[in-house]
Amino acid sequence: MPGTIAAIANLKGGVGKSTTTVMLADGLAYFYGMNVLVLDLDAQANSSQMLLTEMGVQAAAEQGKSMHNLIGEFMAGRPGAAGPFIMPNAVSLEELRIAEEQDDRKGWISMLPAHPQLRLQELGLEEEWYTRSGTPKTLAEALAGFLRNAIEPLRPLYDIILLDCPPHLSPIARAGLALSDIFITPTIADSVSTWGTKQFSDWIGKYIAPDLPGRNFVVITRFRDTRYARQVASELREIYLSDRWFGPTIPESVHILNAMDRPAPDSYNTFRGKYGSVRGDVRRLAERFTDFLTHRTGTTWQRIRD
């Protein structure tokens, strides 16, 4: 199935959604040669910042290539086509850049970035919609239809489309969840995050995906190796989310923080240089997720790099 749409989502904030998005995009492009499209639906624009830098996010917005520009088409009543709003190069890995130079575009990352302007625009959209007797539900449905049409022509061009969703149920977030084939849930091994996974399961299960367990890939992030964290992680696997697919447990790491801080839009690094001591974690994340994709879609993927 080309262009599987995967929402990276959790109703709780601060659980590593954007970091997981970027690690997956890099890992899938680097190890499996997948062409990845990242759509940032979160007005905090964290994954956009991590992939493009602050300057890159600003430049994209100035070129009219930002999520709020695409939503502007919806507000203007025009049919959406996401293609013109996409930044074709969101790659920061030197190996992928060199492969592209040699006309071997196996493994690439493009992005439709967000900008903080998106939140203001969404507020304006909600106000306008509700003034016309619309409801949050009808707005989310209309946006889902619009985004589905906007993305559909791109699906054959990409192997995976990652939607970085905001940590709340805004109409845009609900639209993103509604059009997703699978759900990637980053979470932290602590009690508040565990409760957050219950809220996520209950809401998505009731309104979006009654078959959530088979479509849900869970990643425990920012793991500090303490007895308490080990116990909570074990409870997540054995009790609360025992019917889900689990990715590897990603450690809390200064190296990950550094990897997410790209020096400049024209700065590239090798995979080893970018991820250093956590490169094995990124590889395992890509491996496990690819297994999950194969299980879901029947498509198999060959590793192209070690």
Add this chain to the structure above:
Amino acid sequence: MAEDPGLTAVEYLDRFFDELREEVRANPRLAARLVKALGGSVVFEDEAKAEVSNPYVVAASGSKPKFYSVFAGLKPGQLRQVLRDNNLATRIDMAGKSSAQLLDMLYERASSKVNERKSSMF
């Protein structure tokens, strides 16, 4: 060990497994983690059984008799330890409680937490 040129590969590994065996004997928590990592299932007896058992996991099985069979053999101090280690009670909560009361508290609070955190849909 690597500095001893006289060791065969088997002897070399034997030393490692001997160390591991000793540690597993002395440390039931490590033993439980290793068995779980290997996907196995083994029986722990008496105090070790309670020490390696997670009250949330046992409560999630839904069987009160099973829960009591795992934890009823513990002395009051051990029950207090389990309650404390699992964030299920403070010293104030446990003050003056008998073994039976501590066991009831362990069951009720662990069961309640599991119900609060488990999805009502799945």
